[in-house]
Amino acid sequence: MDLIIRKGLTSKVVDILIEQSGASSVYWNRRYEIENIETDTEIMSDLKKRGISVKSFNANLLSEPWSIKTKTGNYYKVFTPYWREAKKHIKTEPLPSPKNALNYVKKLESLEINNLNLVPKNSNWVNKMYPHWTIGSKGALQALSNFANGPINNYGENRNKPAIDDGTSKLSPHLAFGEISPRQIWSFFKDNLEVADKFLTEIGWREFSYVLLYNNPKLANENFKEKFNTFSWHNSESSLNAWKTGNTGYPFVDAGMRQLWKTGWQHNRVRMVTASFLIKHLLIDWREGEKWFHDTLVDADPASNASGWQWVAGSGADASPYFRIFNPFSQGEKFDPEGEYIKKYIPELKELPKKYIHRPWEAPLEILQKANVKLGENYPRPLVDHKFARKRALEAYANLNTT
DNA sequence: TTTTGAGTTGTTCGA
DNA sequence: GTCGAACAACTCAAA
Numbered sequence: 001m002d003l004i005i006r007k008g009l010t011s012k013v014v015d016i017l018i019e020q021s022g023a024s025s026v027y028w029n030r031r032y033e034i035e036n037i038e039t040d041t042e043i044m045s046d047l048k049k050r051g052i053s054v055k056s057f058n059a060n061l062l063s064e065p066w067s068i069k070t071k072t073g074n075y076y077k078v079f080t081p082y083w084r085e086a087k088k089h090i091k092t093e094p095l096p097s098p099k100n101a102l103n104y105v106k107k108l109e110s111l112e113i114n115n116l117n118l119v120p121k122n123s124n125w126v127n128k129m130y131p132h133w134t135i136g137s138k139g140a141l142q143a144l145s146n147f148a149n150g151p152i153n154n155y156g157e158n159r160n161k162p163a164i165d166d167g168t169s170k171l172s173p174h175l176a177f178g179e180i181s182p183r184q185i186w187s188f189f190k191d192n193l194e195v196a197d198k199f200l201t202e203i204g205w206r207e208f209s210y211v212l213l214y215n216n217p218k219l220a221n222e223n224f225k226e227k228f229n230t231f232s233w234h235n236s237e238s239s240l241n242a243w244k245t246g247n248t249g250y251p252f253v254d255a256g257m258r259q260l261w262k263t264g265w266q267h268n269r270v271r272m273v274t275a276s277f278l279i280k281h282l283l284i285d286w287r288e289g290e291k292w293f294h295d296t297l298v299d300a301d302p303a304s305n306a307s308g309w310q311w312v313a314g315s316g317a318d319a320s321p322y323f324r325i326f327n328p329f330s331q332g333e334k335f336d337p338e339g340e341y342i343k344k345y346i347p348e349l350k351e352l353p354k355k356y357i358h359r360p361w362e363a364p365l366e367i368l369q370k371a372n373v374k375l376g377e378n379y380p381r382p383l384v385d386h387k388f389a390r391k392r393a394l395e396a397y398a399n400l401n402t403t
Numbered sequence: 404t405t406t407t408g409a410g411t412t413g414t415t416c417g418a
Numbered sequence: 419g420t421c422g423a424a425c426a427a428c429t430c431a432a433a
């Protein structure tokens with residue numbers, strides 16, 4: 001059986017395929033963004049009217065977002081009780097493979113994937129990403145097995161250290177593109193649920209994010225908590241650009257933003273720090289960060305990305321408390337004590353001793369000179385003072401409750 | 404209906 | 419250097 005690739009308006013393409021193949025049934029896997037739900041619902045009802053059998057399935061999630069409910073029948077808005085309940089409903093046994101392979105009556109015409117211009121030709125940024133990822137389900141299964149054969153055992157600790165390359169599973173892009181399903185992952189660990197618990201909880205967050213997105217289709221655009229609608233975000237194109245390009249003057253933040261630009265991915269621990277910096281140190285609207293991450297991440301997921309940004313902003317369900325403002329250099333000192341992560345993505349700082357690598361602005365001039373660091377020239381000074389920014393954010397968030 | 408306990412990942416300050 | 423408390427008030431979920 002071959003994969004048939006077609007291009008065009010979904011409803012039309014499906015019609016043409018039905019006609020060409022003589023199909024009497026159409027099956028697909030469900031999607032959860034509002035536009036896709038609408039498209040799929042429309043096509044489903046149209047096909048049914050014409051006597052064609054239609055079935056849709058869940059291949060993307062462990063549980064359908066509408067299936068896990070509180071005692072009063074509402075969807076969960078707090079992760080911990082959600083996950084406690086959701087875990088009870090997970091079926092660990094995958095379905096058996098079909099007995100008979102599907103056969104087409106005749107061979108159908110297909111577009112060539114290489115002719116679709118899916119990958120930009122006249123740019124070098126895309127080539128930089130290939131070494132970091134093996135695209136496709138083979139790459140996904142390989143990543144899963146590599147992770148299960150070792151790193152999972154130290155996941156609780158190593159997942160917070162961005163310099164450790166295999167501290168996390170790196171499965172996110174494979175999940176985002178459907179190259180692996182969460183049920184395959186669950187089933188893989190079904191005899192070691194205890195060992196994998198911390199990791200599987202992260203899969204749980206992905207599930208929970210889909211519950212939030214399904215029940216709040218505008219999760220990426222509108223504050224989950226309405227009181228945030230009056231928050232007056234700062235509008236600074238130059239600060240936003242400094243953040244995007246990794247030029248805030250805080251090495252841990254900048255390393256993260258440069259990792260994102262270079263590899264299409266950013267370590268989870270660092271995502272929290274860079275997001276917190278944009279929102280709380282710069283007071284820039286979380287939606288700006290959400291958009292940038294959505295554009296640049298190879299694992300960009302409409303549910304996880306939106307709910308993650310709202311969580312950091314404090315505007316989301318079960319959100320991070322207002323006083324949780326990450327310190328952009330002490331996070332680095334804590335989770336990258338040797339500065340290896342910094343050196344990897346900011347080579348300009350690689351000669352700096354670790355004592356100063358997370359806060360070069362405090363280094364004596366002679367040490368900076370010896371390390372060939374010229375603040376304001378080959379590496380920026382801090383965009384904002386941490387103490388000042390922290391106080392300013394706390395006041396802005398306090399205002400939220402009194403207005 | 405009311406009550407109760409809890410809520411991913413932090414930082415700072417002062418004893 | 420270590421440790422506990424404070425940093426607000428609110429909403430959620432279950433008993």
